[in-house]
Amino acid sequence: MLPGMMMRLLAAHKPAVLAIVVLQLLQTTANLLLPTLNAAIIDDGIVAGNTDLILRLGGWMAGIAAVQVAAALAAGYFSANVAMKLGRQLRQELFAKVQALSSQEVGTFGVPSLVTRATNDVQQIQALAVLVFTMLVAAPAMGIGGIVLALNQDVVLSGIVVAIVPVLVLIMYLIVRRLVPLYREGQILIDRISRVLREQIIGANVIRAFVRQAHEARRFAVVNRELTRNNLQSALLVAGMLPLIMIVVNLSSVAVVWFGGHRIQAGDMRLGALTAFIAYILQILIAIMMAMYVLMTAPRAAACAERIQAVLDTRPAIADPAISRAGLPHAQRTAGGTVEFRDVTFAYPGAEAPVLDRISFTASPGTFTAIIGSTGSGKSTLLNLLPRFLDATSGEVLIGGHNVKSLPLHFLRNSMSLVPQRAYLFSGTVAENLRIAAPDASDQDLLRALRTAQAEDFVRELPDGLHAPVSQGGTNFSGGQRQRLCIARALLRDAPVYLFDDSLSALDYTTDARLRVALAPLTRRSTVIIVAERIATILDAGLILVLDKGRLVAQGTHSELMRTSTVYQEIAASQLALGGRV
Amino acid sequence: MTATANTTTTTATAVAVPGPSAWATSRRLLGLLRPVRWRMLAAVAATCAFVALNVSAPKLLGDATDVVVDGVFGGTFNQQKLAALLLLVAVMYLGASVFSWVQGAVTATAVQRVGYRLRASVEGKLHRLPSAHFDEQRRGDVLSRATNDVDNISQALNQLLNQLILSVLMLLGALSMMLWLSPLLAAIALVTVPFSTAVTVLVARKSQTHFSEQWSTTGELNAHLEEYITGHEVLKAFGRQGMATETFTNSNDRLFRTSARAQYVSGAVQPLLVFVSNLNYIAVAVVGALQVTAGAMTIGGVQAFIQFSRLFSQPIGQIGGMLTLMQSCIASAERVFALLDAKEIPRDGTERAGAEQVGTDQAGPEGADPEGPAVAGGRVVFDAVTFGYNSGLPVVRDLSFTAEPGQTVAIVGHTGAGKTTMVNLLMRFYELDSGRITIDGVDIAGRGRDELRSMIGMVLQDAWVFTGSIRENIEYGRPGASDADILAAAEATLVDHFVRSLPDGYGTVLGNDGDSLSQGQRQLITIARAQLAGRSILVLDEATSSVDTRTEVQIRQAMQRLRQGRTSFVIAHRLSTVRDADLILVMDHGRIVEHGNHQQLLAANGPYSRLYDAQFSGREDALRAGESGQ
Secondary structure, X not given: OHHHHHHHHHHHHHHHHHHHHHHHHXXXXXXXXXXXXXXXXXXXXHOOOOHHHHHHHHHHHHHHHHHHHHHHHHHHHHXXXXXXXXXXXXXXXXXXXXXXXXXXXXXXXXXXHHHHHHHHHHHHXXXXXXXXXXXXXXXXXXXXXXXXXXHHHOHHHHHHHHHHHHHHHHHHHHHHHHHHHHHHHHHHHHHHHHHHHHHHHHOHHHHHHOOOHHHHHHHHXXXXXXXXXXXXXXXXXXXXXXXXXXXXXXXXXXXXXXXHHHHHHOOOOOHHHHHHHHHHHHHHHHHHHXXXXXXXXXXXXXXXXXXXXXXXXXXOOOOOOOOOHHHOOOOHHHHOXXXXXXXXEEOOOOOOOOOEEEEEEEEOOOOEEEEEEOOOOOHHHHHHOOOOOOOOOEEEEEEOOEEHHHOOHHHHHHOEEEEOOOOOOOOEEHHHHHOOOOOOOOHHHHHHHHHHOOOHHHHHHOOXXXXXXXXXHHOOOOHHHHHHHHHHHHHOOOOOXXXXXXXXXXXXXXXXHHHHHHHHXXXXXXXXXXXXXXXXXXXXXXXXXXXXXXXXXXEEOHHHHHHHOHHHHHHHHHHHHHHOOO | OHHHHHHHHHXXXXXXXXXXXXXXXXXXHHHHOHHHXXXXXXXXXXXXXXXXXXXXXXXXXXXXHHHHHHHHHHOOXXXXXXXXXXXXXXXXXXXXXXXXXXXXXXXXXXXXHHHHHHHHHHHHHXXXXXXXXXXXXXXXXXXXXXXXXXXXXXXXXXXXXXXHHHHHHHHHHHHHHHHHHOHHHHHHHHHHHHHHHHHHHHHHHHHHHHHHHHHHHXXXXXXXXXXXXXXXXXXXXOOOHHHHHHHHHHHHHHHHHHHHHHHHHHHOHHHHHHHHHHHHHHHHHHHHHHHHHOOOOOHHHHHHHHHHHHHHHHHHHHHHHHHHHHHHHXXXXXXXXXXXXXXXXXXXXXXXXXXXXXXXXXXXXXHOOOOXXXXXXXXXXXXXXXXXXXXXXXXXXXXXXXXOOOOEEEEEEOOOOXXXXXXXXXXXXXXXXXXXXXXXXXXHHHOOHHHHHOOEEEEOOOOOOOOEEHHHHHHOOOOOOOHHHXXXXXXXOOHHHHHOOOOOHHHOXXXXXXXXXXXXHHHHHHHHHHHHHOOOXXXXXXXXXXXXXXXHHHXXXXXXXXXXXXXXXXXXXXXXXXXXXOEEEXXXXXXXXXXXXXXXXXXXXXXXXXXXXXXXXXXXXXXXXXXXXX
């Protein structure tokens, strides 16, 4: 998975990668030439007593060192650049993918995990890329170069060098094999750390109210301990790697002197070769240590690559239909936003009971359609089928006569304006949040929408008015204020269909009543569907759908339903009991 | 959302300016090692042994080479001596590896402990930060500090401690051996030290800024991601993925640029140092060769010396290479320390004792019977309370009222009138600007926060559930509650009703902010939690706003029982609870404009009556009409 991902990403940077390889080879060659020239100094200079030659060879060595540093610096520049570009691309791909996923799909990964994958996991891959560029090219070159030069000096003695290579490979293989699962688990534990902390931040007030800080600390400590234990295990494995490699390489240099000494005595080998050999062994040791560095990082990066790939490989259940751009039904807007459900059933995969069971109804422009029913009766699910946050399991959802699945997503979603159940605001300012719905809206437009949403007064009272800061999630506003800002946001968009998902629950009744009066003009030209809890909110609705346990048990106007529907009567009675005058 | 990007940019650059703080941060980082100092000492001792062996072995290997050389030039090849020498070298190398392993293992253990503590203190800090901190700081950035930055610190520390000690000792070891072998050659080798230092310092100065920027941009990116993924449905609904992508791409590009620069600049140290050390190597080789020709040194001596000069310059190069790590580590540490140093809620004298009490998790009157009327509720007095989230803009002005023990006080008024703020003040999530609040005559500012909160049960509009089973979520109100108690609380609040239909019942694990439940179901769970907690004062802030009315009617009795004998504060738009309240406070723009009970207020024909009429005028008849038609 990791190599595949690397190859795919590197394909776009072929020239730079080629430059890195060439430069690294150049600097490695230069590095290898230095001990060779040193051997020449001993054999041809010292033994012959040739001072001139010693100095001349020294000069050569200096020149080679200069080439080496230049090549290394250039290679470093390209490596940093390409490695960080890989990271940037992975993050961008992840972000694009996550945006295409449905809530359910996001939910299977979890928000904290997705965030970790896009930052921490990508960083590990980036770090590996840097190491690969600086070391993996140089290390085999140095290692192989060292072996070749050793062979050049004395074939028999090189047997020792050749013999240690498989031993080292085996050691590394054994360690790395155990590291991969550890690192995989480690990344999951980071997700969990992040999840616990995120919950603690979101629920800070509740935790404090119930004085459960100590409990939270323990909950965190459990994950923290697990992460620490996991990190320690992998760190201990890594710590064992270096001593093992050192002992193998060092013992082989002892063997070189022993066998080399005998060969020199026998006249099979020159004296300088022995010194050079020791240098080569050192060279090979360094090469192996470099490779080890990469190998230490690789298992973690491999675990991260799997996690990133898992997100990238997720095929969003809801995707744009494959239709030609020219075939866009532009007449759509004028055709208006009639919403029709034909025998729609929705069930979560693997669930026994459907959330929505064979629902059919038509909501026309100019009418105000309300959906009522108890908590968990499927109201929000029904609404979520329209912008295709979810897709119907069977049956057809039509808007303006077109099946929603046949329309391009951006087009479909542009034709409706939604107030979600969770009034979510982004950090920024009030104006920025409103302009999410209409980027080009003027301040006048914003104020008008705020006025309709009954939010103008409190926004005007803020010190910075429209430019007052909003904290993440809108936590610096009350629940009711947040809902009204979300309503204003939705109103800024001129759409054939408006969807209000239980958006009035946090409003006090007076505000609710005023809001509905202000919304009346909207209802005349568009299709408005409101999920509501209060009957008072929906008395004027042209069509009321009564949902009970996923089934549409009744539809009609308030007075019709009061006569015909038991469920509706119960709801009405409950509200009377809760709200009526004594 | 360009303005957001701008503000974050300015903070990013503000953070990125490295000052003398880099040193302070390093010192503080070292301070983290204090608790593991004995381990570190053991690691240093192991390293010393390793270096001693690793440094003397090449000298003996050089002697062995001389035995070979003697064989060539002197004619007699002393095989016994060679064998003995090489055996000794082999044993020394073996020992070196053992010590190296000990050092690595001890360091790893120590560093992981440091990482553990660092994460634990970040988590502990979260509980001591004022609520206002979370309004200002984006979640994703805080999370990034606790994960990305701490991870970076412990990875870097591990490598640094492993290699830094080793490198420094190798440096000293090699130096002393060189001095012993040939003071002249040692002097040549030492010439490189100032060069190496100069190179390192110059590069370090340049790259620190880039590293700071790299990690603050990572935090910023984390924040964007966390926010956009959490709100992805809104972005989709309005087709604004493009805008989100743009903001993200900007941060992503900036992260690319700063990381590439940091990497490149700091990565330049190593090649430069290798160059310096190569020049040194050449000088040693040439001068050494000339010395041999002059008869001042043996070939074996030169060979050993070259090996030492390699051993000498290699750690210099490594120390330079570690610069990258060190700087990246400092940049992350600065961010973590900044979080740890953030202004905390001022401590109150009793906090200490409270915290210890909490440690045993039996704080407060939790032993109270959750079902029966609890401990007689407290008498709560608000006395001329004034408060504003932003100074100079009071949300609550000069507020005074008294809630007698066991009374239910309803707070009504338009959205934004300051109702939730009163709850925040009673719970001491925020501190008053002026005035005071007392419970049974004791100023709450004088009580420990935890002690205060242990007296109060709270249900908020934003129903918070955590990752865990439904049972655990209910039990949160009273740790260690029996299954029977939990079931009783769940039954009374109708949680039991929907839990039974779930395949795993009370064991159903809620994940992703409780997405699998509806808002109303989450609220019911939080009500069950408060029910179980059985505190003497109760705060219900729009506790049933998302619960459908049929369900609410059904839990009404439970709610009444919950309030019985407790001093309760109720904020609700549905006037059912308000109607029965002993005291209704009508708020407008942070002031109490009217107070009294339902009948009194209706009779007064003031704001309350208008509020009430707006809610019911005309509607009631319609509803009643239906009822009679039933």
